Amino acid sequence: MAExxxxxxxxxxxxxxxxxxxxxxxxxxxYSPIDPIHKTRPPIFSNSDVDWLRPDSRSFHQCRPAFxxxxxxxxxxxxxYAEFGNxxxxxxxxxxxxxxKAMMYSDIGRLNCNVSYTTFATPVRGQGSDHKEFSSxxxxxxxxxxxxxxxxxxxxxxxxxxxxxxxxxxxxxxxxASVALADAGIMMYDxxxxxxxxxxxxxxxxxPVSEEESSQDGSLMIACMPxxxxxxxxxxxxxxxxxxxxxxxxxxxxxxxxxxxxxxxxLKEAASDVQE
Amino acid sequence: MVxxxxxxxEFIKGGISQDLRADGRKRYTYRPIYIETGxxxxxxxxxxxxxxxxxVIASVKAELGKPSxxxxxxxxxxxxxxCSPTAEPIFEGRGGExxxxxxxxxxxxxxxxxxxxxxxxIDLSSLVVVEGKICWDxxxxxxxxxxxxxxxxxxxAAIKAALSNTGIPRVHVAxxxxxxxxxxxxxxxxxxxxxTSGVPVIVTLTKVGKHYIVDATSEEESQMSSAVSISVNxxxxxxxxxxxxxxxLDPSVILxxxxxxxxxxxxxxxxxxxxxAAAEADEDES
Amino acid sequence: MGLxxxxxxxxxxxxxxxxxxxxxxxxxxxHLSESIxxxxxxxxxxxxxxxxxxxxxxxxxxxxxxxxSTTMLAAIKMEVMTPSLESPDEGCVSxxxxxxxxxxxIVRPGRPAEAAPVVAKQLSDTILSSGxxxxxELSLVSGKAAWMAYLDIYCLDADGxxxxxALLSAVAAFSHLQIPxxxxxxxxxxxxxxxxxxxxxxxxxxxxxxxxxxxLSSIPFSLTCILHKNYILADxxxxxxxxxxxxxxxxxxxxxxxxxxxxxxxxxxxxxSAVQDCIALTRQRVKELQDILDEAISGMEID
Numbered sequence: 001m002a003e004x005x006x007x008x009x010x011x012x013x014x015x016x017x018x019x020x021x022x023x024x025x026x027x028x029x030x031y032s033p034i035d036p037i038h039k040t041r042p043p044i045f046s047n048s049d050v051d052w053l054r055p056d057s058r059s060f061h062q063c064r065p066a067f068x069x070x071x072x073x074x075x076x077x078x079x080x081y082a083e084f085g086n087x088x089x090x091x092x093x094x095x096x097x098x099x100x101k102a103m104m105y106s107d108i109g110r111l112n113c114n115v116s117y118t119t120f121a122t123p124v125r126g127q128g129s130d131h132k133e134f135s136s137x138x139x140x141x142x143x144x145x146x147x148x149x150x151x152x153x154x155x156x157x158x159x160x161x162x163x164x165x166x167x168x169x170x171x172x173x174x175x176x177a178s179v180a181l182a183d184a185g186i187m188m189y190d191x192x193x194x195x196x197x198x199x200x201x202x203x204x205x206x207x208p209v210s211e212e213e214s215s216q217d218g219s220l221m222i223a224c225m226p227x228x229x230x231x232x233x234x235x236x237x238x239x240x241x242x243x244x245x246x247x248x249x250x251x252x253x254x255x256x257x258x259x260x261x262x263x264x265x266x267l268k269e270a271a272s273d274v275q276e
Numbered sequence: 277m278v279x280x281x282x283x284x285x286e287f288i289k290g291g292i293s294q295d296l297r298a299d300g301r302k303r304y305t306y307r308p309i310y311i312e313t314g315x316x317x318x319x320x321x322x323x324x325x326x327x328x329x330x331x332v333i334a335s336v337k338a339e340l341g342k343p344s345x346x347x348x349x350x351x352x353x354x355x356x357x358x359c360s361p362t363a364e365p366i367f368e369g370r371g372g373e374x375x376x377x378x379x380x381x382x383x384x385x386x387x388x389x390x391x392x393x394x395x396x397x398i399d400l401s402s403l404v405v406v407e408g409k410i411c412w413d414x415x416x417x418x419x420x421x422x423x424x425x426x427x428x429x430x431x432x433a434a435i436k437a438a439l440s441n442t443g444i445p446r447v448h449v450a451x452x453x454x455x456x457x458x459x460x461x462x463x464x465x466x467x468x469x470x471x472t473s474g475v476p477v478i479v480t481l482t483k484v485g486k487h488y489i490v491d492a493t494s495e496e497e498s499q500m501s502s503a504v505s506i507s508v509n510x511x512x513x514x515x516x517x518x519x520x521x522x523x524x525l526d527p528s529v530i531l532x533x534x535x536x537x538x539x540x541x542x543x544x545x546x547x548x549x550x551x552x553a554a555a556e557a558d559e560d561e562s
Numbered sequence: 563m564g565l566x567x568x569x570x571x572x573x574x575x576x577x578x579x580x581x582x583x584x585x586x587x588x589x590x591x592x593h594l595s596e597s598i599x600x601x602x603x604x605x606x607x608x609x610x611x612x613x614x615x616x617x618x619x620x621x622x623x624x625x626x627x628x629x630x631s632t633t634m635l636a637a638i639k640m641e642v643m644t645p646s647l648e649s650p651d652e653g654c655v656s657x658x659x660x661x662x663x664x665x666x667x668i669v670r671p672g673r674p675a676e677a678a679p680v681v682a683k684q685l686s687d688t689i690l691s692s693g694x695x696x697x698x699e700l701s702l703v704s705g706k707a708a709w710m711a712y713l714d715i716y717c718l719d720a721d722g723x724x725x726x727x728a729l730l731s732a733v734a735a736f737s738h739l740q741i742p743x744x745x746x747x748x749x750x751x752x753x754x755x756x757x758x759x760x761x762x763x764x765x766x767x768x769x770x771x772x773x774x775x776x777x778l779s780s781i782p783f784s785l786t787c788i789l790h791k792n793y794i795l796a797d798x799x800x801x802x803x804x805x806x807x808x809x810x811x812x813x814x815x816x817x818x819x820x821x822x823x824x825x826x827x828x829x830x831x832x833x834x835s836a837v838q839d840c841i842a843l844t845r846q847r848v849k850e851l852q853d854i855l856d857e858a859i860s861g862m863e864i865d
Contacts, residue, residue, distance in 0.1 A: 030641040030710045033744050033752045073719045074631035075666050075800065086619055090718060092664035114671040116662055119714045120621045120637040130671060133381045136374075144502070144524045159663040159671065161716070163635065164620050189524075214346070230524030234504070236517035237385055242538070245514055246531060253527055 032124050055211055056085060063195070063207040063255055068176065068266040070183040078184020082176035085209060086166025091177045092159050093184040096151035109151035113139040113158045115173055121165040123210075131162075134170050141174045141194060141223035141233035147187040156186055167209035171196045174223050174233070179263050183270070190225035191263050192232055193256035197221075197248045199238060204248055206255055220245070222252040226260030229253075280498060288499055292484050298495070299328075304540055306491045309433065311551040313441040314559045321442025323555070325434040328493065331422035334434035336442045340460065341413035343404065351403020351411040355383045357418040357431060364423055372420075378520075379418070382428055386478050386507035386516035387435065398439065399471065405447050410460060412444060425494040428505050432478030433544075437552050439475060441559075443467030476509040476516070477544050479537040483525070488533060490540055504533050508541035586805045594793050601799065606843050608785065608797035611851065613730065613858040615738040623739030625858075627731035629797065633719040636731035638739050642752040643710040645701065653700020653708040657686040659715045659728055666720040666800075678717075681725050684824065685715070688813050689732060692782040692821045699776055702744070707752050709741065722799040723786045725811055730851060733781050737859055741774050780815040783851045785844040787812070789830045796843050810837070812844040816852055 056064065064085040073079035076092035099110055115134040119126055142158065158181065160173045171194035178192040198208035199218035208216065218238020224231045240248070280288075291297050301307070307328035316322035319335035343350060357379040359372030366372070387398070403412040416438070418431045446466035450459040482492040482503040489496065497503075502521040509515050514534060519525070582589045582600075593600055603609070609630030618624035621637035628634075645652060659682035661675040669675045689695070700709040713735065715728050743755045788795040790806040803809065808828030813821040820841070825832065 030643040031751075032639070032641050033742065033754045073633075073664060075719055075721055076664070079664070088618075090664055094667045097667070114663055116671070118635075118637070118660075118662075118716055119658070119712070120618055120624070120639055123620055125639045125641065125712055132377055136378060136381070140519065140522070143522045157663070157670075161662045161664045161718070163716075164618055224527075225524055228524065229526065231519070231527055231530060232524045234517060234519040234525075234530065235385060236514060237388075238515070239509070240514040242512075242514070242534065245534065249527060249530070 054205065055209055060203055060205050061251065063259070064209075066175075066259060066262050068179050068263055070179060070267065070270040076180075076184070078180050078182070078186070080176050080180035080183055082172050082179070084166070084168065084172050084207065086164055087169055087172045088163040088166075089169070089173050089176050090161050090163060091173065091180040093156065093177075093180045093186065094159070095156040095184075096154035096186075097157070099153065099155045103155075105153065107152050108148040109146075109153075110155040111139060111143050111146060111148065111158065112155050113142065113160075113177075115160045115162070115170075117162045117165065121162050134160075134173065137170060137233060137235070138174055138177060141192055142177060142181070144230070144232040145178065145188045145190060145192045145225055146181065147189065150187040156181075156184075165210065167211070167213050168196050168207050170194070171207075171221055171223070175259060175263060179266065182267050190227045190230075191260055192223050193226055193259040193263060194221065194223035194233070195252045195255040195259060197252055199240070199244070199248070204244075204251060206251055220248045220252060222249065222256060224253060224256050226257045280495065284495075285499060288496055289485050292487050292489055292496070295487075297489065299493070301491075303487060303489045304536065306544065306547070307493075309547060309551055311433070311437050311548070311555045312558075313437055313552065313555040319438075320444060321438045321440075323434050323437035323441055323552075325430050325437060327426060327430045327433075327491065329422055329424040330426060330430050331420075332427065332430045332434045333419045333421060334431065334438040335417050335419075336435075336438045337415045337417070338412045338442070338444050339415065340405070340410055340447075340462075343408060343411040345408075347400075348408035349404055350400040351413065353388060353398055353400065353403075353414040353416060355387065355416045355418070355435070356380055357383065357420065359420045359423070362422065363420050367420075379420075379427060379431060382505060382518050382520075383418070383431060383435065383478075385518050386428075386432065386505065387476065398475065402471070403444075405460065406449055410447075410449075414442075423494065425497045426480055426491045429478050429480050429491060432476075432507065433548055436472060436475045436477065436548060437555065439470050440472040440552055441556065442470055444470070474509055476507040477541050477548060478505055478507045479540050479544065480505040480520075481533050481537060483521075483529075488536070504530065504537075506534060506537040506541075508537055510545060512538050512542075586801075590790075590802070590805055594790070594795075599795065599802075605793060606796050606846075608847055608850070609799075611730070611854055613734045613854055615734060615858050615862045622742060623735045623737075625731050625734030625738055627727050627734055629723055629727045629730070630799065631719050631721045632723055632727045633717070634715055634724075634727040634731035635718055636713060636715040636728070636735035638735050639712045639714075640739075640741060641710045641712060642702070642707050642744075645705065645708040649697070650705035651701040651708070652697040653702075653710065654697065655686075655690065655695060655700075655711045655713060657689060657713045657715075657732070658682060659685055659717070661717045661720065665717040669720075677724060681728055684725055684811075684822075685728055685732060688729060688782055688784070688822055692780060692813070692815055694733065694778050694781055694815075695736065695776060696779070702752060703746065707746075711739075720800060722801075722803045723797050726784045726786050726797065729782065729784050729813070730855075733778070733783075734855060734858065736776060737778055737781075737855065738862065739776060741776075743774070780817060780819070781852070781855070782813050782815050782821045783844075783848045784811055784813040785840075785847040786810070787840045787843060789828070789832055789836060791830070794836065794839055794843065796847070808832075810840050812840055814841075814844050814848050816848065818845055818848060 067083040069081045072081035072090055073092045076094055078093040081090050113135050115131045115138055158177050162169055174194035197220045198205045198212050198216040200216055205212055221235045223233035295303050310326040312324040315324045316335045320338045321336040324333045357376050359367040359376050361368040416435055446463040448461040480503055481488040482500045484499050500521055501523040504519050507516040612628045614626045617626040618637040622640045624637040626635050659678055661669050661678040663669045663671045702708055744752045745755050747753045787810050788798045788806045789808040808830035811824040815821050
């Protein structure tokens with residue numbers, strides 16, 4: 001049996017190779033002229049560097065400026081665009097609309113999430129494929145906040161496209177998606193604001209950029225509903241002692257409360273524009 | 277899918293709030309754990325873990341590969357989980373894919389540590405043969421044979437047991453450093469054992485009503501409002517955490533859960549250690 | 563007196579909305595007979611068009627083009643390849659068009675939109691046949707290394723005239739393209755030259771110091787028109803495209819030479835005079851688009 005599923009894995013890998021060969025974008029025929037210095041880059045800082053500046057010259061506990069705009073996609077029921085430094089995402093919400101035919105009857109609504117990347121989102125050209133893990137994480141982060149009982153038998157689709165990946169992609173996607181849901185008029189208990197923290201050596205860095213994420217020793221991401229003070233999604237990687245964990249969590253919660261205010265004011269602005 | 281009547285649902289919830297669950301356990305008690313190691317002779321290491329009627333197999337296969345250019349001094353580990361249709365009819369065809377992906381993702385989160393390679397679980401630098409050129413790639417495969425709740429904890433335990441059962445052949449490197457790709461000679465007799473004392477255990481706390489329980493059966497899982505899987509190592513440090521299930525949780529509840537997980541994990545680690553030792557002894561005898 | 567009036571207005575509006583949904587064709591024909599379209603445009607007028615360059619920092623060249631609410635994001639990434647034996651001193655351009663699920667309610671994840679491959683083929687045919695790009699300019703070391711320009715166009719919002727917007731974003735991205743400075747290292751691989759290295763003046767000189775920009779000759783611009791009875795509607799919205807099915811897409815270059823004409827069937831058969839009318843409309847549109855593009859480029863140079 002083991003042989004069997006090992007074989008399956010290998011064929012999957014072969015399939016992946018075939019697909020890559022079919023597309024012109026393979027590493028074997030073309031390559032990106034990488035800056036030779038970056039290959040052998042030393043770790044960006046050691047424990048002793050307390051006053052070290054981050055790549056975008058923020059302090060350790062300072063988030064990037066957040067920008068949200070609703071109504072980015074007219075053909076969707078609701079949409080939002082978010083920009084945190086170099087991280088740029090668009091989220092469209094469709095529905096509530098008829099569930100897929102194969103779906104069974106359900107007296108509460110369904111939520112369907114999908115996250116994908118553009119081919120030019122990352123420094124090295126990617127395949128632009130769906131991101132399965134982020135899709136299911138986005139689903140879990142939102143499902144606790146949406147009042148699914150308000151649209152029985154139907155489905156709400158939340159689709160996200162990461163235009164440019166500059167670090168903390170998933171938290172930005174989650175926050176942006178909840179603004180888009182509000183724009184679409186889907187009933188929610190509260191907005192979902194999400195923030196992540198990276199642990200580098202002994203330092204906690206909030207809202208990390210890609211370079212920091214690639215050399216992090218641990219990370220913690222929280223998605224929470226600020227007004228209800230409830231956590232809808234939480235992921236931790238790396239080794240954390242309990243006091244460290246508590247500190248990081250508090251840091252995230254405080255930051256997401258602030259982020260929640262920014263999201264709220266963006267929605268208020270959009271609503272007052274419509275009234276005028 | 278678990279079909280329960282209203283009465284049964286109330287019975288489960290009521291039992292949990294009175295700290296006496298349907299099968300007579302307390303809230304923080306695990307079902308009996310049975311571990312068998314070396315169940316797959318072709319693999320470098322394997323183990324079967326039974327937790328009540330939940331039954332999973334994990335196997336470890338080691339292959340020589342090339343380290344990634346970003347981390348030339350580290351080996352690679354990949355974890356995949358497959359759900360067999362024997363466990364649930366809906367796993368037939370593509371039905372189990374979603375659950376498989378979720379479990380694989382959660383295990384990678386909980387066992388593999390952070391991107392820089394530091395952190396818990398498997399010491400990746402011990403997998404390097406020649407820095408930047410050759411390393412061991414570990415393929416860890418999990419298979420769910422029978423499912424009665426708490427799959428993640430069972431898979432975590434099975435992987436821990438399989439890793440401690442794993443022997444990696446000693447490799448002799450031919451000494452000609454100028455060569456692009458050094459020649460290697462894989463020994464058939466000498467095997468290196470892994471240090472698995474750092475591999476964390478996964479404790480899933482399932483919240484039903486106001487209380488949370490460990491090692492939920494699928495009936496209990498059907499009544500959950502949310503669940504948090506926490507992986508804890510021997511030192512009591514949190515090595516990974518992922519929240520599952522819908523409803524939001526108050527941050528103070530999460531902190532409380534981590535301390536409960538910490539407490540439960542100590543017993544679980546002890547239990548696993550003795551079971552793994554017993555299983556290894558059994559295997560040597562037979 | 564105000565109140566009943568207001569409610570009457572509302573009911574009238576409701577009826578118009580219902581009429582639009584129930585009898586879309588009649589709704590449009592009523593408008594057309596008055597020489598106006600539901601969004602208050604005359605028949606031959608295209609929607610407001612904007613271009614912004616350099617929208618994607620991680621790409622070597624990028625542009626965001628909007629025609630009405632149809633939005634396209636194009637980005638170019640340069641990679642190095644070994645040129646083929648037949649053309650040792652030419653680079654290559656690879657063009658892909660994506661319609662992610664965010665752009666339209668009819669696209670679902672896992673099921674690519676039917677229109678996407680059609681537009682992708684049209685785009686690469688048009689761009690490669692128009693002679694806009696001289697592939698020889700993409701050569702680095704003859705026979706050894708040349709640029710492969712990956713152009714990816716994402717539709718962010720689909721509201722008709724997809725090809726026009728996609729082509730506009732593509733040519734804008736090419737005019738924004740800044741080719742990185744590279745040099746040849748000892749292994750015969752192409753590597754990036756960084757700012758510090760430029761000052762240090764290393765022994766391996768950059769191979770493409772003065773070839774940072776492509777010279778774009780004869781830029782193609784396009785206009786899609788709907789033919790319906792005797793009417794010609796320029797730059798249709800998604801709603802118009804779904805109701806009146808005969809489309810004609812014309813591509814002219816900056817000196818108004820015809821690059822391509824595409825009429826994929828449809829119930830309306832076009833007289834040559836109608837086609838000529840379309841060409842006249844496209845000519846006007848080419849001038850407009852050329853101005854918009856020039857403005858975007860000059861705006862960028864000031865920055």
